[in-house]
Amino acid sequence: MKTELHTDWTVGDIAAGFVFDPNEGRGLFGMDGRLVIQPEYQRNYLYGDGKRDVAVVDSLLKGYPLGLMYFVRTPDGRFEVLDGQQRITSFARFVSGSNPFAVDVDGRPRYMDSLDPDMRARLLATPLTVYVCSGTPQEIQAWFRTVNIVGVPLNAQELRNAAYAGPFTSAARAVLSNPSSALAQRWGTYVAGSVKRQAVLQAALEWVSGGDPDGYMAAHRSDPDAQGLIGGFEAIIGWAGATVPQTDAPLVRGLDWGDLYRRYHTRPYSPAEVGATVARLVADPQVTDRHGIVPYVLGGCTDTRLLHVRVFDAKTRQTVYAQQTARAREEGVSNCPLCALGSGPNHTRVWTLAEMDADHVTAWSHGGATDPSNCQMLCRTHNQAKGNR
Incomplete structure (x- = not known):
């Protein structure tokens, strides 16, 4: 892929002829129709929150650099925004007055047409740093994923939209990615x-x-x-x-x-x-x-x-275990009620607390509550065998 550096384009150049679609909430074109701001592999416009869009314009007014941007040169000689869509849409909205917003200047909210003439002129003349890339669609999409590792990270679906760009993805996004949809x-x-x-x-x-x-x-x-x-x-x-x-x-x-x-x-x-x-x-x-x-x-x-039905807490388990174990020792049987009913080798075995599980006498699904009166301690073998019966 080839790259070409441009430092001669200004904010005014990029915002010229800016078109914003309020229904889809995105910028469509700039540079008098020569720049496609949101090609199909791009994510939706996210900066229109009254904070990040304002921060972009505020940075320009203070003379701060806006950072690198990347455009793609298309076969017909036009351009597509590869990286910088959020920033471009933000300052172009302000400059063009299309879906405008105000920024704070000396403690007062100002729109583009209410800025001082010299401040307005400086904003429009602010140079931008843009790399124009040329390459195959596969190279462009790979580079798109590479340059979008900072700022608001691309999520899994935004990456899929770039990887599978085409008429299907565009049609799906037009409906299912439209925040203005009645649905x-x-x-x-x-x-x-x-x-x-x-x-x-x-x-x-x-x-x-x-x-x-x-x-x-x-x-x-x-x-x-x-x-x-x-x-x-x-x-x-x-x-x-x-x-x-x-x-x-x-x-x-x-x-x-x-x-x-x-x-x-x-x-x-x-x-x-x-x-x-x-x-x-x-x-x-x-x-x-x-x-x-x-x-x-x-x-x-x-x-x-x-x-995730509520389980018996540690205090309840310890209390019921102590009561069952005391009765079992008096009767000479296992402290697991089900073991005590049998005649096998565990008929008289006294299990440790760690070897037993708390069980609902009446299962929760049958109306049993998770309280001490409905708790019994069973050896793990019998508890697992009982299940939810």
Whole structure:
């Protein structure tokens, strides 16, 4: 890959003809249409938070260097931003007045048109340091990953977007990475993370592909659209909403709905019964992992490990052990009640505390509480054999 250094371009040159799409929240073009600011392998614009965008302009006004930027020269003689998209979009928004914001100057908020004329002129004339790169698409994408190791790190899905850039990725991002979408709030009920940071796109890929987003993107890279992905994602979310009545978003957000859909979508459920069971478990103080409630209910309420049911504390274990052991010594039998019932070699064995586990006399799933009155100490062999019966 070849590189060419440019120090003659200024803030005004780059911001000339700047176009910002408020619906997608991103900069489109600069340099009077000759610069593509957010090519398809780029992440979404993240600096529009009233802090980082302001810091970029504040640095320029104070004469601080903005750092190296990298452009790619395209076959038609135009340029694409390889590194610097966040900074360029920030200062171009300010300079052009497109989706503008104010910066503090001498204790007062100032927009571009309210800056002193000489300050405005100095800002526009600020030179930038830009390397223009030329190379194959593979070289460009590899370099993109290399230069994006500082600042806000690229996450896994942002790296995939760069690696599998093409019409499919562009189409998928246009829908699933759009924070202005009317569906964004609905997606946020089930997906944890930021739409801008590709959380929804990543969830869709993982759910629809069965956990192989890279393989799915590679297989569909040249597809002209992403309707299969979007349709599959919507089908999963539609099933989730119809099966589990909306009670509390944290209960359903961040679950692997793709896996739950594949395992259970052919089962018949009564949404009313599912909702009632979920509500009962939410109110149960013995359940310590609320995030496991929905998978537990959809799975038929059999795997209590998903709930991390509250265990007996050390004080309770020690107290019950002492009581059982004292009775066992008086009766000349094992301090494990199940060993004492048998006639084998452990019928009279007194186990140490370390050799025993605390067990619910009446299982939690059958209504038993996690308190001293429902606790018994069993040798580990019998406790493991008893399970949740």
